[in-house]
Amino acid sequence: MPPLTLNFADGSLSLPAATEFATALQQSLQTLQQQITAAQGGDRQSDFEFFDRQGDRSLEVFCNPNLWASPHAAKVLLTVKQAPGLRLRVEVALTQLQEDIQLYLGL
Template structure:
């Protein structure tokens, strides 16, 4: 009997990628995305912007390395923000910008499926 394990589907402007992501890693990713959102909100609409440190998330599984990076200082608002997502395996490296809101939505769908 095979057990079903949902795949995390990451959608980006020109396609998508799906891969296994543990429940623990998905919760850590959600925390990192929440940190990005909070740092973006600190400066949103504020004329006296306070520099915020960038946010990085790295997850290594047996065959996959996932990295998410965002510099909240370059985006005027949470709605405009994008993150750099890099997926690495032994055979492939994919780096692309993904809208923060899109990534948060994809992650919410995945967490609901767990």
């Protein structure tokens, strides 16, 4: 399985990822975009969370859709944990994360 490269302001991270994982994350981020758009209209939205574990690696994406003026301004908190002892927590632009996944999926 080819690595998924996630880019952020201070660098990038490549991790092994199955196509099913990337597709599920892409669909979840589309739901987040819809939540942010609904929040613009005054409809309060619950926090967005995506979690995936593959072996000793876990990835979590968190966002409060009520904080952002638009999906293009939104950022998510990305946490990657790899045993033993690696933990990366970084804020990533939603659009950048979506672009990285689309590139991985060849869209």
